[in-house]
Amino acid sequence: MSVPTLNPGRSAAHVPGSGIREVVNAAMGREDVIHLEIGEPGARTPAHLVEAAHSAMGSSNRYTHSAGMPALRDAIARRLHRAYGLSAAEDDIVVGQGAVEALLATIVAVTDPGDEVLVPDPAWPNYEMQTLMRGAVPVRYPLRPENGFVPDMADISPLLGPRTKAIVVNSPSNPTGAVFSRAVMAELVEEAARAGVLVISDEVYDQIIFDGDHVCAAALNPEGVVSVFSFSKTYAMTGSRVGYLTGPRWLVPTIAKLQEPILSSVSTASQAAAIEALNGPQDFVATSLASYRDRRDLAHTLLADAGIAAPMPAGAFYMMVPLHQQADSRRAALDLIGHGVATAPGTAFGDVARHFLRISLAAARPDLEEGLARLAGWYHQTN
Numbered sequence: 483m484s485v486p487t488l489n490p491g492r493s494a495a496h497v498p499g500s501g502i503r504e505v506v507n508a509a510m511g512r513e514d515v516i517h518l519e520i521g522e523p524g525a526r527t528p529a530h531l532v533e534a535a536h537s538a539m540g541s542s543n544r545y546t547h548s549a550g551m552p553a554l555r556d557a558i559a560r561r562l563h564r565a566y567g568l569s570a571a572e573d574d575i576v577v578g579q580g581a582v583e584a585l586l587a588t589i590v591a592v593t594d595p596g597d598e599v600l601v602p603d604p605a606w607p608n609y610e611m612q613t614l615m616r617g618a619v620p621v622r623y624p625l626r627p628e629n630g631f632v633p634d635m636a637d638i639s640p641l642l643g644p645r646t647k648a649i650v651v652n653s654p655s656n657p658t659g660a661v662f663s664r665a666v667m668a669e670l671v672e673e674a675a676r677a678g679v680l681v682i683s684d685e686v687y688d689q690i691i692f693d694g695d696h697v698c699a700a701a702l703n704p705e706g707v708v709s710v711f712s713f714s715k716t717y718a719m720t721g722s723r724v725g726y727l728t729g730p731r732w733l734v735p736t737i738a739k740l741q742e743p744i745l746s747s748v749s750t751a752s753q754a755a756a757i758e759a760l761n762g763p764q765d766f767v768a769t770s771l772a773s774y775r776d777r778r779d780l781a782h783t784l785l786a787d788a789g790i791a792a793p794m795p796a797g798a799f800y801m802m803v804p805l806h807q808q809a810d811s812r813r814a815a816l817d818l819i820g821h822g823v824a825t826a827p828g829t830a831f832g833d834v835a836r837h838f839l840r841i842s843l844a845a846a847r848p849d850l851e852e853g854l855a856r857l858a859g860w861y862h863q864t865n
């Protein structure tokens with residue numbers, strides 16, 4: 483039988499592979515390598531959350547409302563009011579399969595193919611991948627190291643054009659750990675509103691902040707912002723895949739509608755764990771924050787002692803390690819695996835941070851110490 487050549491669709495084919503995955507694959511199965519490349523809490527999920535998931539699965543393992551269980555959305559509404567003074571009702575909230583799916587549903591809901599989405603550089607790679615798979619066009623705006631990786635409106639304003647539908651912001655930031663001040667976030671939200679552009683604010687690290695307070699973008703302009711949150715990092719439940727968003731009435735019902743064809747509903751057991759996470763004791767959150775702070779301070783001191791001046795992250799659990807200006811961080815990260823430590827190259831996050839490596843502070847303390855000693859040894863051999 484003669485068959486025509488089959489190909490994937492163009493939008494999907496244009497989605498780049500992950501630059502972090504390349505390092506993960508190269509380091510896989512090597513017991514001599516310390517892993518500082520992955521952004522995931524090492525702690526176990528608190529026992530009362532595991533118990534809630536377990537008993538939900540035993541009692542009612544059925545589909546839920548596609549926008550999320552009412553009891554969960556109610557607990558989220560109360561949390562958003564307590565934390566940020568937001569008055570979101572149950573219908574203003576959508577539960578997603580992790581923040582990653584909530585972000586995808588938002589991008590699909592607000593754009594058409596060919597529209598532009600402004601995406602930070604450096605940024606977590608998924609924003610660009612999601613925009614491309616929708617057939618929309620990611621346009622990068624720089625977060626310059628010399629500006630503390632915080633946006634400058636002078637870089638963003640000229641990029642807001644007739645095809646711009648949304649701008650993605652992420653504070654606290656993965657990969658940089660930068661936290662935007664209220665003034666910066668307010669200026670950005672105002673400028674986007676003037677241009678008729680939706681702000682998609684990824685706030686999954688909102689409870690991992692060392693210096694300053696988290697500014698919830700949706701609280702600044704509920705009509706023009708979708709704020710996205712997650713249980714993954716705060717409660718060490720990355721595998722449960724629960725996140726959520728709140729946004730304006732002109733958009734949230736459309737996002738909620740998309741949950742049906744995308745996933746029908748998020749895992750019932752995971753939603754039960756999420757309800758318990760919000761309604762139960764919060765000591766795990768405070769303990770984790772203290773331990774991330776401890777590891778951040780340790781990493782900063784160890785690098786400084788080795789003569790490497792890393793910018794101090796104000797939130798999230800990452801640190802950017804500067805290389806010399808000619809360094810190719812992709813090659814450096816692959817080379818470093820041979821020296822027993824895996825890191826994420828700045829090139830995985832865009833172009834602006836190509837002379838940096840990202841390390842995760844979520845690694846265990848002894849791993850962080852040994853990994854940084856190896857990194858420092860390599861650094862002085864090659865720099």
Ligand code: PLP
Nearest residue numbers: 580581582606656686712714725
């Ligand atoms: N947003 C950022 C900035 C992240 O770093 C991550 C995970 O690494 C996510 C979203 C994904 O969160 P979730 O596990 O809720 O999908």
